[in-house]
Amino acid sequence: MQKYLYLFRGGDARMAEMSPEEVQAHMDEWKTWMQGLAEKGQLIDGLPLKAEGKQVGSGGKVVTDGPFAEGAEIVGGYLMVNASSLEEATEISKGCPILDAEDGHIEVREIVDM
Amino acid sequence: MSNTSVNHTLEHLFRHEYGKLVSLFTNRYSTHLIDKIEDAVQESLYKAAKIWSYQPMPENPSAWLYRVANNQLIDFLRKDKRSADWEHHEGAIAKSETIELELPEEKAIVDDQLRMIFACCHPVMKPTEQLMLSLKLLCGLSIREIARALLKNEEATKKAITRAKKKFKEEVGELQVPNGDDVETRISEVLQVIYLLFNEGYKATEGEKLIRQELCEEAIRLSFILMNEPNGDKGELKALIAMMLFKAARFPARMDGQGNLLTLENQDRNLYDEEYIKWGWDFLRQSSKHPGTSVYQLEAAIAAYYTTAPTYEATNWKAILGLYDSLVRLKPSPVVQMSRVVVLSKVKGPKEALHVMEDIESDIKTNQSFNALKADLYAAMENWPKARVFIQKAVTEAKNITERRFLEKKLQSWIGK
Structure with missing residues (x-):
């Protein structure tokens, strides 16, 4: 088994248009999907990220505010999963409800096993 | 009251939290801040959805939402310094610093919603405005959902709600449960809105079934909140609740497998909700302890006869006709008159019914x-x-x-x- 990282981008614009009922329905879809991953032993960990942040560079001498990207480019959350290959990890990610949003996007990366 | 209990259910949690929190903050701060309050509550729901997608909901989701929404609101108010309502912003900010950040008790939350019901049904607004505002602020429906549920155009709905909100901000004033002389009038106005809300959902000849059924559920929910009103005679309210329960009991049987509407004679009565029917009887019995006969009581009794007949053919038409005879005197609306004619044709035959139709033809369009x-x-x-x-x-x-x-x-x- 290998570990993979999903980086989620976008999907928020759609959320702003939703009614409370639709927001809840969307949340329930996520929960169902995550629960499915957990039951199959694929889910390791994951959390959403706030939009605010800092950029640190130049040996720590330069610190700027925020990711400063457009909404759809900011990483809004991450998830770590178990999968046997990059292909399988990609396949699993296709069930994610973020893809229902037009600007929803997932980056799938293999975590290097030391 | 398992599935209509006022505030405890995960189904429609967000929608109902929206209504609760909007009521709570409007009571605490000011009707002038309604737009900011709605935005803040909405924002807290997005945040919750994001976090709760990944993690289990906290033990008390309401308390979490309350805290986040309150902070968000104060943040919004601080930032918008150029608002025409700045004095109200300042007032709210000052107030927020002096009060505890604990979610009030259930009783206080219900009272807030109760005051909000009276504010949304305030006589400065027209009946449709009262209806739409209640759906927006108390029931947490979006403009799109309201338009869909009431079969109205979205743009027109938006305009009507904006108009209603302007009145809400400028003319309603401090939220309160009316007392004194006008309490009965104000209550009967609220009952009208609930009645309208229920019927809008019930007369589902088209439109999305689900959202319309939810209007009926919301009407029942609001009426349960209204039971907490301290003054006034509750006879009419109990009768209205009974009527809604008897009618809502038929929901599971109103559609066939293809989603076509089934009329009363074609419904499978085994599917009727017995729990609702039982409550219906309870409320009808309770309502009859109050003096006088109300329109709602007659309508509840009619609904009871229809819903509890073993078959359509075995419906007690005679008893229903007697009730309609009384109802038509209290409320001679075209709908009532025509419903009476239908029943009359069952009791006395179509010829007699046609005679009556000729009599009423000049009265009703x-x-x-x-x-x-x-x-x-x-x-x-x-x-x-x-x-x-x-x-x-x-x-x-x-x-x-x-x-x-x-x-x-x-x-x-x-x-x-």
């Missing part, structure tokens, strides 16, 4: 339902030429495609008879 009913009565007498004339009229007056199709189908089956 004839429309497609009037002509369709006439056609049915002629058909029952096997006077096919006349039946066809009136069904044809009804077809040309039909307001929507579903109705027209229904009537045309009938016409086709009568051709050649």
Whole structure:
């Protein structure tokens, strides 16, 4: 088994248009999907990220505010999963409800096993 | 009261939290801040959805939402320094610093919602505005959902709600449960809105079934909150609740497998919700302990007879006719008059019913339902030429495609008879 990282981008614009009922329905879809991953032993960990942040560079001498990207480019959350290959990890990610949003996007990366 | 209990259910949690929190903050701060309050509550729901997508919900989601929404609101108020309502912003900010950040007790939350019901049904607003505002602020429906549920255009709905909100901000003032002389009038106005809300959901000839059914559930929920009103006679309210429960009991049987609407005579009565029927009887019995006979009581009793008859044929038409005779005196609306005619035709035959229709024809504006009913009565007498004339009229007056199709189908089956 290998570990993979999903980086989620976008999907928020759609959320702003939703009614409370639709927001809840969307949340329930996520929960169902995550629960499915957990039951199959694929889910390791994951959390959403706030939009605010800092950029640190130049040996720590330069610190700027925020990711400063457009909404759809900011990483809004991450998830770590178990999968046997990059292909399988990609396949699993296709069930994610973020893809229902037009600007929803997932980056799938293999975590290097030391 | 498992599934209509006022505030405890995960189903529609967000929608109901929205209504609760908007009521709570409007009571605490000011009606002038309603837009900011709505934005803040909405924002707290997005945040919650994001976090709760990944993690289990906290033990007390309401308390979490309350805290986040309150902070968000104060943040919004601080940032918008150029607002025309700045003095209200300042007032709220100052107030927020002096109060505890604990979610109030259930009783206080219910009272806040109760005051909000009276504010949304304030007499400065027109009935449709009261209805829409209640759906928006108390029931947490979005403008799109309201438009869909009431079969209205989205733009028009938005405008009506904006108008209503302007009145809400400028004319309603401090939220309170009315007392003194006008309490009965104000309560009966609220009952009207609940009645309207329920019927809008119930007369589902088209539109999305689910959202319309939810209007009925919301009407029942609001009426349960209204039971907490401290003054006033509750007889009418209990009767209204009974009526809604008897009608809502039929929901599981109102559609066939293909989603077509089934009329009373074609419904499988085994599917009726017995729990609702039981409550219906409870409330009807309780309502009769109050003096006087109300329109709601008569309508509840009629609904009770319809819902509890073992079969459509075995319906106690005589008893229902007696109730309609009383109802038509208290409330001579076209709908009541025509419903009475239908029942009359069951008791005394179509000929007698047609006589009555001729009598009321001058009083009520004839429309497609009037002509369709006439056609049915002629058909029952096997006077096919006349039946066809009136069904044809009804077809040309039909307001929507579903109705027209229904009537045309009938016409086709009568051709050649």
